[in-house]
Amino acid sequence: MNEHILIVDDDPGMTEMLAEVLRHRGFRTSRAAGGEDGMRAARELRPDVIVTDVRMGAVSGIDLLRTVKGELPETIVILMTAFGTLESAIEAVREGAYDYVSKPFKAQELLLVVERALESRRIAAENRQLKTVLREQSGITEIIGRSPKMIDVFKTIARAADSTAAVLIQGETGVGKELVARAVHTHGSRKTRPFLAINCAALSESLLESELFGHEKGAFTGAVAKKAGLFKEANGGTVFLDEIGDMPPALQAKVLRALQSGEIRPVGANESFVVDVRIVAATNRSLREAVKDGQFREDLYYRLNTLVIAVPPLRDRLDDIPLLVDQFIKAANIRTGKHVTGISKEAIAALRGYDWPGNVRELEHVIDRAVAFAREEVIVPDALPAEIFEPRQSTLESLDEMERRHILYVLRKTQGNRNRAAEILGIDRKTLYRKLLKFGIEGDEGGDAGDAGTGRTNP
Ligand SMILES: Nc1ncnc2c1ncn2[C@@H]1O[C@H](COP(=O)(O)OP(=O)(O)OP(=O)(O)O)[C@@H](O)[C@H]1O
Ligand SMILES: [Mg+2]
The missing domain is CATH 3.40.50.2300 (Response regulator)
Structure with missing residues (x-):
């Protein structure tokens, strides 16, 4: 409005x-x-x-x-x-x-x-909303994953939760860094205290400073009332500094001080005071590179670098895809009032063949859309966006990989009709079936039972 x-x-x-x-x-x-x-x-x-x-x-x-x-x-x-x-x-x-x-x-x-x-009113309202949401969220937000890489992440989270040191969470965009940050908080002894998050890339330097450290009344134009700031409000709890790689250098110095001595000084104040706050930071840039480029303080980097949780990109843990997809279908059903029951093997195979530059967030969007537009009970390749079927950009692919992808693409275009797909591919149905088996697109149980494997419901 x-x-x-x-x-x-x-x-x-x-x-x-x-x-x-x-x-x-x-x-x-x-x-x-x-x-x-x-x-x-x-x-x-x-x-x-x-x-x-x-x-x-x-x-x-x-x-x-x-x-x-x-x-x-x-x-x-x-x-x-x-x-x-x-x-x-x-x-x-x-x-x-x-x-x-x-x-x-x-x-x-x-x-x-x-x-x-x-x-500024909008930002203030958003922050207020964010804070209440976070406060109300006492339960643990489940992090889904069963791949060995994610099991490692879970172990590191448990270790980090027990310690009081600062934690640095690294990973590409959309891998789930914020979920991990919350888990570090909710599994630790501070779980009954606030977990307050702020995105260091989203605010101007002066706004970020007063959001973090607070300000005195009249410290600058618009500083109508005294403000406590995140560090003070999170006292006893955790402050999550998202995108810390984008924090301006002057504020890096203030954060370092907070880390070393717990000392905080609000904008416009003459004196500092001490808070007990645990810092969890996240970045999708390499802080080491940022240090080399002179954009990030080396001392702060070392301070943060003692406990690092590296969240792997989705393409390195494809085995997590089916679990994540199930969860996202359930959530999307609730949101949209649909009744999608699952996803076809071909569609899962296609998802496994994509390299997911936007990681779990991108997968979530793809499933959301597939559910919203689903005309079937089951998500079929046809419901997935075209880029899923395009060649991976990051790797030179083998002939096998190319063949696999092309078969999936043709199946998508024929809406899962294997007779037509075989015809287009210039092979017979049995050969197509053998290839589907070979590429793990088709399981043993499927047999030659028509088009049931696509999950389409035939009236
Ligand atoms: N393992 C997971 N299980 C369930 N949901 C996940 C998982 N990982 C990520 N998500 C979901 O994916 C979305 C992106 O996660 P999150 O915001 O934590 O990513 P991020 O790494 O902080 O991304 P960015 O760098 O862009 O801020 C969220 O909706 C989150 O709930
Ligand atoms: Mg994030």
Whole structure:
């Protein structure tokens, strides 16, 4: 839904012009002529943002601000100041206005302030939501896997959970680093304390700093109230620093200090205090490379590098695919109200032949889509996206591999019809069946029983 912006000014030309510009940008707008009208409109409409003039008849923009802050704490207030009201505007920011623009201003300038305000409110809301979700999640989120590589990962998680040292989780995108981080927390002695996550790549340096370490009231524009910060809020628990490879160097120094002595200093504060927080970090870049390139502090790297959990890419643990697929089908059924019961052998074989650059997350999306569009009870190759059948990019493949892939591709195109597939491939049905057996696409039980192996339900 588009955000709703209320414009308050006793100059109708002004409100009309601003409404025009904001509407053009996709916002919903309402206008009020003066403070009293603005007060009424604010209560009635509960807008996301109020842009108000300061000096207006009996009820000023400051009066409006105070009422709004008391009654509609979520609403952002931005002031427009004319010459002579700047002082009161600064005072107003102290009282909780998000920011002010001085008249005369360009429409573009106001747009920027509005968008920035909405963005920071969105981030704050997301963080709040993330935190509650994480707090409520006391149970362990299951990590699925039975391949030897994942069993190793489970063992390392158990070891890490017992220790108090910082943990570094490495792995390509989508391998499940966040799941692993949570498991380290929930299997350890801090499990009843908070696990708070933050993505170091998603926030600007200054925002990240105050999210992590907190800030004093008035430390910068928009620092309306004192903020505790993640380290303080997670006291006794775990802070998960996701994408730590993208953390700006100045903050790396602060994190190192937190690691070494537990000392935290909020933005704008004169003194530090000590917290008891366990740090779990994750990265999909090589930190060693980042150190070499001068982008990552060597001392922090060594500090993090004592306990490393390397989560292998999905293509190195293809045996986990059937388990993961089962789980994802179940979850997708619940979400979509479908009743998909499983997946055909051909489809599993195709999934095993793909190299999964997006790893488990990509597999999850593929299955989600296959379930959403499924016309069958069972997922067949036809329901899988085309790229699954394209040659692997990372390896030069053998003739066998190529043959296998081509057979799967033709089966997909013929929607699992083996007679037609054999015809297209220029071999007889028995030969096709032998090849399916050889490539492990067909099990012994399948026999020559028509097209049942594709899992299609024939009426
Ligand atoms: N072993 C697993 N069992 C069940 N679900 C998994 C597993 N691994 C990953 N997932 C799921 O795949 C998705 C991606 O996992 P996650 O967010 O932990 O990956 P990530 O390594 O943090 O990725 P990125 O580097 O992109 O942040 C999530 O929805 C997660 O639940
Ligand atoms: Mg992640």
